[in-house]
Amino acid sequence: MTENRRQSRRGFLSGITAAAVAGGLPGELRSQTRNPARRPQRVAVIGVGHYHATLAPFYLKILQDEKVDIVGVHDPDRAVAEDRARRCGSTPFTDYRAMIDSTKPEFVLSLNRHVDMPGPFRFLVDAGIPFLAEKPWGVDDRTVNELADYAEKKKAWATAPMSFRYSWWAQTAKKMVESGELGTISHILVRFNQPGIQRYIDEGNSWMLTKAQAGGGALLNLGFHGFDLCRYITGEDPKVISAVTSHSIWKREVEDYAFVTLLTPGGIVFLNEASYTFPANGSDSERKIAAEKALVRATPAGDGVQIIGSGRNETLMAPPGFVGSWAGVVKDCLDRIGRGEPPPASVRDCAAAVSLTFDAYRAAGETS
Template identity: 25%
Template sequence: MNSRRDFLQKLAASAMALPLLPLQNLAGSAEYANFYNTPYDGPVLRVAIMGLGSYGTRVAKAMQDCKRARLTGVISGTPSKIKAWQARYNIPEKNCYNYENFDQVKDNPDIDAIYVITPNGLHHDQVIRVAKAGKHAICEKPMAVNAKEGQEMVDACNQAGVKLLVGYRMHFEPKTLEVIRMRKAGEFGKILFFQGQCGFTIGDPTQWRLNRELAGGGALMDIGIYAINGARYMTGEEPVWITAQETKTNPEKFKEGVDETIQFQMGFPSGAVASCLSTYNMSHLDRFFLNGEKGFAEMQPSTGYGPIKGRTHKGELTQPHITHQTLQMDEMAGIILDGKQPVVDVSGEEGVRDLKIIDAIYEACRTGDKQQLS
């Protein structure tokens, strides 16, 4: 297994072979049902994808089912990929750019937003260039390699008057939103504990995810961010302290600055605690567990491409699977075009919050000290 993408794609394989259930069956999602089952002729967000790798391909395919977002451009350093995408998605030559000339997109009215799906270490400069070109930016997570760079990206987009959104697809996933609804409604009672386990055995040692300069770290940046973000949206709180321990069994494969396995703990203002695991050296880890005084929620798989599976003290979660990236892009179109407020934030500020926690986890591993967060 070469990457998190491969891992999540394997989890999704069985789901992709199944027909989607009617959207009307979604608990509490009459808005989705009405939207996807009625004709739409309103404004559409015109999107260029930057980075035409496996995940960019997945997003492009999912966007074919979107009603409010449309793929209208591409940015890549590989001419052969551009040609293939032009043919597959009917993209005109004038909407195709490379990494050297994509600043010219500022003069292209066919593109409203650029979705940056490149290695983590490139996000900072690329998003700032997108902002300077006057286009909205959607950035894959983690949005940067540290909180300082993330804040600079937020500031650049604010200064340019464009939106910066982060590709938190789970923030729109129906089963996830049902657990959040139950928590907000008090159905779990006082939240006591969260556990997040995220990991797989990574393959090719030469890939960019094991290159510190491009990845910004190791498993924590790639897969552990799901547990960090999940702890926050499942508990509904921001952590106030962090402890962490790193384990490395293969220093040849996992060089200095590239983490193999990190266990980390977080404490929240209410007294709730989280215990999480992020690893590139163990497979079959994709589980969230939330415990409260009145009940619980368990999701496994919790963050794969789908279908997400889960249960609570009230029974199985039955919301049907909808392609995550389709929902994400339609919802992001609503945010950009209409100022719609999502249930869970997907702004650049949200991305910075996760990066501050990542910074603190790495510092806790380095020093062995508990890190206090303001």
């Protein structure tokens, strides 16, 4: 690496960290440079039978790593509530209202089956407790938009885990787009192909495979993140131009594959691909921007960004201590509450991603 390249990289890292401190990027970088004030210590979890509690991203483990007190865990199935309570040293509840009243948490993580998400959401808004609610908040876009309206009206501290924002690629791409460094952007691609459906069945979450209880399949569950990244990186509200879904592998009522083409008002084409078709453990993922002056893509491991342009081919690695993905979301929420700051993503951000998902379903001929 030449001296000029080293200087360029140092300047880039300095600039992106400064932007994070100023509020331009998610909070995992800000939290490295500002000491958090009073963070929530008492945390409760609603709907802990959701697979995310004990499978990737392992929410219970994330909370334990944050050294908070998990004062209560809820699930309507007593056996599930008791099992999850044993795993994290907490107290089980089958009534989330009773749990909130009894444990008086300072922060709540709300999971649940998708069809059951609206009730706890409204309850937490009314209770005035800051909360992180797993997406999509419901099984149709009308319900989710109504929830966003309600939270905004009540000025609730409420957010969804927009975990793909918490990657070095997303943060680097956003800064480069905003600075104009890339010139005209042709297209952006986000591919998120995951293993099949057996993991949901094994974890007692077969409800994920029915439209009545889940709302949709791979596009709502995984492609949601691509829709959010489009808005986050471009700063624009795109429209669905075309969409196709497939049920060919698992032959369930929810799709196992989807491909959606979006177009922003500024002319950026965004390609969003999601599936349950990866044939083994692991993932087939890709994230890149193709622009006039550079191609910017995530490294295979996701911990770096490759930038290719005229006379330029360099890889920028995430700085030491970078906290990404779902762990970054949880940490950012706790830190922001401690500093008296608003959520990292608005309720309207979640509603917008869900609305795009159902626009795509309608374009593809799916019924919700």
